[in-house]
Amino acid sequence: MTPLLLDSIPSDLLFLQQKAQREWAHALEEQQIANPLWPESRYQAFIRVCTLSDFVLSQAIRDPQMLIDLVRSGQLDRTLVPGEIRHQLHERLTDCNDEASLLLHLRQHRNYQQVRIIWRDLLRQAELSETCRDLSAMADACTDLAYHWLYKQHCQLFGTPIGRYSKQPQQLVVLGMGKLGAYELNLSSDVDLIFTYPEGGETEGAKRSLDNQEFFTRLGQKLIKALDTITADGFAFRVDMRLRPYGSSGPLVYSFTAIEQYYQNQGRDWERYAMIKARVVAGDQNAGSRLLRILRPFVYRRYLDFSAIEALRSMKQLIQQEVRRKDMDDNIKLGSGGIREVEFIAQAFQLIHGGRDLSLQQRPLLNILDTLAAQGYMPSADVTELKDAYRFLRYTEHALQAVADLQTQSLPDTALEQARLAFIMGFSDWTTFIGQLMYWRKRIEYHFRAVIADPDADDEECIGGEWLPVWEDSIAVESIYQQFSDAGYQDSHAAWQRIVQLRESAQLRAMQRIGRERLDTFMPRFLAQTVEHDNPDLVLERVLPLVEAVARRSAYLVLLTENPGALLRVISLCAASPWIAEQLSRFPALLDELLNEGRLYRPPLAPELTAELREHLLRIPEEDVEQQMNALRHFKLAHRLRVAASEIAGTLPLMKVSDYLTWLAEAILEQVLHLVWNEMVRKHGLPKRLDGSPSELDFVVVGYGKLGGIELGHGSDLDLVFIYDCDPLAETDGQRPIDGAQFYTRMGQRIIFMLTTRTTAGGLYDVDMRLRPSGDSGLLASSLSAFARYQAEQAWTWEHQALIRARVLVGSATLTEQFNQVRLKILGRQRDLSVLRDEVSEMREKMRHNHGTQITQGGLGQNAFSADVPFDLKQDAGGIVDIEFMVQYAVLAWSWQYPQLVTYTDNIRILDGLGAENLFSANHVRTLQEAYKAYRAAAHRLALQKQQGVVEGNLFIDERHAVMGVWQELGLSYL
Structure with a gap:
């Protein structure tokens, strides 16, 4: 929601307009520059911008020719293409011979771009996203080009840093954090940076070598000076290095090994929070990408990370305390209902769920909010409200900073500046503007308070407190039996024995202190919930194995403690189905599916299934087969659980259950086929058709039985037949050629491997290939012509019966049509x-x-x-x-x-x-x-x-x- 552009300057600001006109005319006269004779509309736009921005007016007066050149360039009237800002700075630096010249060019470039960006922002010619993107691109360009210029100079002075083990030249990797990392810089942002380099060693090529650490420390200091130092032309960017390990007291630069060890051994949750937005903004991009992959497990836990929730809650409390202590009511970033609270909401979901849900592993905040809605973490209406509120606050932030190029998020306290801010934001007066602003801040505050809310915050006593003595075994056994009986248990003795067995299990004895504390918090809540069910004995019998299974990964206990709704769903589903209870115990990661009731009981349709799985796999490197296989398995487990839960809840009738289970299998088969095809082509090249042309996936997977008949059940295996169409004797065109028949046979073997191999996430499907021509003694993959001959000449009647339920699931559309013709011909025979x-x-x-x-x-x-x-x-x-x-x-x-x-x-x-x-x-x-x-x-x-x-x-x-x-x-x- 872009703010309105009001037609005319209000009377409160007319004297500023007149001041801008006088000072511009005086500057042209004083510097003997001819009046540019712009069209009236252009001149009025210029005066409007100078009325609203003292910074633009000061730059125009200081260097009128710069402003005239900017107008003539046409850049005020269009969106710059990616890389254009960097190219302009690169052109400026071609004749840069010394550090003084470097600082001058950086600042001139920054002022030029800042005027252009503010102009387009104030005249509503650029959306918020463009403004933030251009500011971030400008920071990237200044940081990276300054770095490369300084690196070259330092290598001439001190030699080239060489890695001790790789023996390769080393480059600095500059990580941009916060708003820079997310391409969300505001008009007067600091740039938060971390300096690191791949490996230790020494410089070579100079009289006196330097340790790589010292070389890059000196280089980092020079880079900060190049960006941060205030000269007559201002500064390029204020630099903040406090997010590096140990903050201001730590070394300025770190090797990859040192930074990895720090985060592994000492990294705190707030540093994980900060690292979400980390991006390589300068230096060695390839090495930087490698570093971010190394650090990803620190940021995003592979499991559902509810262990971070206490840290997030503490961070949230600190934010609230800071707001109260520092009286930040007028600060639209740090105050209650401010920008920081929207960022916290998004990043809290990222920390908790991002290790499992790769769609959350991204940086831009608005994209994250969209993902929260799309994936069901937040209602779409709430996300829309947060996005509108965030945009309003960011536009307000830019309006505040556009005035004087100052790093401020505080609302003005003078009538003049209040009138100017209201006008920039499209309001006729301050009262109307502040009313809208406060509305959005109240909505943000409401959503902020709802995130990771303490379930006991409003309770006078702990939920389930009456069951704490039972769990702690601090009362007589007779009293425990009586409490179970009074609560509705049919067999108090058996219930207590199950509790005792859990308490004495090897899993619990091996728990660490924090895990035991989490279990002690969870169990009274759980016991209080069991008695709400019609059959608490059954609930205890089926859910306690799950508790024991997750005891060593106590983050799942936190999940259930923090989400009473999810705990209720665990209880009801496990009581209804021992199969679901077993699935949750074997694969606790499925508990994530229980957090969103709406999504749990509404499985997606076939196209949505396919798109969701494809998107998920796109984020996994194509060479990482293990991660691909685990992703496929978790996808199947999660969606099969959703179908089962829907069937139990009665929201999905029988025929739809089979449809969904069949669609799920088809979605998985489609992705497995393409993964295997790409892998085979990388290894062996493309097979050839009979006419000698390259074969593009002339292969189909045919489903028989329940799969072919769209009647899969919860434990069904897959009856498959593989058919191809190529020259079986011609070799593939890759570096490791094999003949076509062998290519597709290996492809079939690889598909079966992907489907049947058991990983930590279990297997996908059992596969039965006995319905292929000649059964177990036949070839794993048949050409279409061989399949047709077999069906016509050798197949038994029962094989033709099976063919009735045969259906192409995935593969070549052309070959599918040909298979259908063969099937029609065989089944359409006249029989005795x-x-x-x-x-x-x-x-x-x-x-x-x-x-x-x-x-x-x-x-x-x-x-x-x-x-x-x-x-x-x-x-x-x-x-x-x-x-x-x-x-x-x-x-x-x-x-x-x-x-x-x-x-x-x-x-x-x-x-x-x-x-x-x-x-x-x-x-x-x-x-x-x-x-x-x-x-x-x-x-x-x-x-x-x-x-x-x-x-x-x-x-x-x-x-x-x-x-x-x-x-x-x-x-x-x-x-």
């Missing part, structure tokens, strides 16, 4: 129905004999089933496989007449098609569909209870008889 019925019945019998729990011989009466014999939902007579086989029989029997029957791969829509063509009666279609959905819903529920797909024999009697009735009406038999 009596032979087909016999073969389908025989295969069904084999499956039931090998996997079922009971075999029905003969009649369909009520006595055909025994209540004492369990019913296997999938394999027994009248179950899921019967329905699937009937659908497959129908497609093979009639698709030669009704090719539309092979359009879909899922049973529900194929049954719809059979009904539409009157091949099945409407009653049969409804019977089979309802039974199929009922069976699958039961199987899903059992999976979440970690139980096999088997129910009591007295269940689903009607459905089983109905399915078996349709089976026999089709002429199929139970052998």
Whole structure:
């Protein structure tokens, strides 16, 4: 929200306008410079800027020709392209021969750019982002070009610094912190810098060598002087070095080793907070990027970092105390509801979540706020409010600093300056402006207080305090039993034994003091929450293993302590599903998903899934396979948990559960395919087509079974077939050539490796390749022509049944179409129905004999089933496989007449098609569909209870008889 540009100068400021006109005319006359005869609109714009900015007026009077040249250049009317500010300074420095000249050119360049930037800002020709970007680009250019000029001079005087181990010339790495690091400088910012260099050693090439530390210390001192020293032309940038290790008392420069050791051993949380925005602004960019990678684990913990929350809370309290102590009501940066509080909100989320959520590992504040909304950390409405408030305050900050080029964020106390500030901000009077300003500051203060709020801050006593004596074992056992019983536990003895076992476990005995303190805070809260559930015994049984699992990583205990809503969701989900309880215990990082209730119970749609995973992987270096694999696994775990939670909560019906689980698998397969393809091409080059042209991913992954039929369950494996189209004998065009068949076979092996290998985050999927041509004895990847020949000449009927549920998941669009044509041709054959019925019945019998729990011989009466014999939902007579086989029989029997029957791969829509063509009666279609959905819903529920797909024999009697009735009406038999 850019402030308005009011039409005319108010009467309060007219004398400033007249002063600007007089002094400009006098300067032209005194320096004998011809009046530039600008168009009236240009002159009025100039006078307006000089009325509002004493700094611009002073620069114009001091050097009218500079101002005239700036206007003539056209740079006032356009946005500069990236690198243009640096190029202009580079041109200035081409004839720079000494340090005095260097200081002069830096300051002249700064004044020129400062006038241009203020002009465009005050006339609303530049958005806030452009102003901040140009100021940061100017600081980068001044720092880097001054550094390189001074480095060359120092090397001539003292020799070139050489690394002790690498034997390579060394350069300084200048880190820009704070607003400079985030490209957010204001009109009069300090630049916060840290100086470091790759490795120790000595200079070479001079009479007397210097230690690298001394060389770079002298160079750093000269660089500070070049930027910071005030001359007749002012300064380039004020330099603040206090963010370096040990602050002002520490060395001016550090080697990479020294700075890494400092942050590892002594780095404090506020230094992590500061390092979020660190960026290489000058010196060796490549070495600087390497340093930032080294320091990233210090800034961003790999796990969800709620251990930082106490430090953040302390920092927040210090901010609030400072505001009260120093009476900063008029300071729009440091005061209550000021700019610093918005920055704190964003960076608090970055510190806590940034190690796991790579989208938060960025610097610009407005981008971070957008990410907080997009990722569900904050409501979109709150983020929009914070962004609007932040922009208003930053524009106000620039308005304050544009007046006199002073480093101030304090509101003026004179009527004149108040009127000038209100006018710059687009308000007709001070009262209206200050009312709007206070509104935004109140909104910022509200959101600031809500961030990492102490859950006990407003409570008179600690939540769960009545359970503290139980956890501490400080009361008699009889009293403990009575308390459990009074609270609603059915088995007080078992509940207490579980507590004792946890207290005496090896995990807890090995905890450090801070971890034990966190556990002692958490457990009373947890016990107080368990009794709010209908079955506290079950909650205790299922959640205590999770507590034990995370005991050594107590940041997760802080997460649950700080987020009562997340703890409630843990309790309800674990009570509802032992599968979820086990997942959380095995992979505690999933607790992060429970923080956002809205996101937890609203899994994304297929395109959003794909885009989210692609974006996540883009931030990982392509050569870091381990991190890629862990990212894929965590993505699957997180989204599978969200689907399960939604299913339990009833926000996701059965059919949608399978859809989401299938979409998840497809999104992962797509990224795995591209990762493996890029890796193979880097190693071996591109394979060749039969015409000799390079092959661009002529490869598809075909899904069979539940995956192909869009019916995945929570624990389903993936039935896959790999098909390619290239010249199998022609070699690839890379440095390590292999033939095409071998290329795609290795590619298939690599895909299976990526999917099945178990890391600390578990595995992705079990993969079954037995449905490929010739099964386990066949090639891992087949050419399309070989696949077509096999299906036409060698495949069994059961393989054609499987082909009905086959579907290309990812890969070449052209090859997908060709595969679909082969599938249509094979399935569309006319078959002998009596032979087909016999073969389908025989295969069904084999499956039931090998996997079922009971075999029905003969009649369909009520006595055909025994209540004492369990019913296997999938394999027994009248179950899921019967329905699937009937659908497959129908497609093979009639698709030669009704090719539309092979359009879909899922049973529900194929049954719809059979009904539409009157091949099945409407009653049969409804019977089979309802039974199929009922069976699958039961199987899903059992999976979440970690139980096999088997129910009591007295269940689903009607459905089983109905399915078996349709089976026999089709002429199929139970052998």
